Amino acid sequence: MPDLKSTERFSNRVADYVRYRPTYPTALLDWLRDVQGVTPAWLVADVGAGTGISSKMFLDAGHPVTAVEPNAAMREAAVTWLGGNPRFHAVDGRADATTLKDGSVDLVSVAQAFHWFDPSSTRQEFHRILRRGGLAAIYWNSRRLTSTPFLVGYEALLQTYGTDYTSVAERYADEPVMREWFGTGWRGTAEFDHRQLLDFDALRGRLMSSSYAPKEGHPNHAPMIDALCKLFDDCQTDGKISFDYDTRVYVGELT
Secondary structure (H helix, E strand, O other), X not given: OHHHOOOOOOHHHHHHHHHHOOOOOHHHHHXXXXXXXXXXXXXXXXXXXXXXXXXXXXXXXXXXXXXEOOOHHHHHHHHHHXXXXXXXXXXXXXXXXXXXXXXXXXXXXXXXXXXXXXXXHHHHHHHHHEEEEEEXXXXXXXXXXXXXXXXXXXXXXXXXXXXXXXXXXXXXXXXHHHHHHXXXXXXXEEEEEEEEEEOHHXXXXXXXXXXXXXXXXXXOHHHHHHHHHHHHHHHOEOOEEXXXXXXXXXXXXXX
């Protein structure tokens, strides 16, 4: 989405992104392995890899990983974090221009980034780089909005103080959209519970990792942090809150 500067908008949030964004549940990898037949020998292209959170998940499971990321600051953070692993490689590329060779990839991973991509040109590129029988896995941690008083209050906070929150929030594709995108190559979907337990400093960092959270100096920043502090005090248990997600994954071939 060029109007929202999708390849640039996280450049000044890298430190918070690295420290406070959630990982992904181990059940997701178990499902890819047990249901979809993915093995550690599969070469993963992690497209829109950001700071490497999803890349690390696959590295820890034994995969060779090529991280494809156009944002230089985020890509450099991934290399700093993961570059010591001989199975890790990072390239400057986009979803529609990965720079990877034809048929060179067993699994395309897209974590938390698909909504920034152009669906048509991305599909063509993934089809090009995947080997015959290879799979694409598109997945998100989708923040729950209403299941607890904290999550209701957090959503209201973003609606009140976020800079362009309504333009970018929760635009994740649903199952009918993903079935249509995969077409005849559709293989399946799954959903998993996931959460972070955060103290106030971590909660503040989690908020500030979001591209629509106003930075210090913006007129909305101080009142937003005040509102976050009150929300935390009202909802915390033993000094922490539960930041809850539904992790959804969609998998298929691109025939």
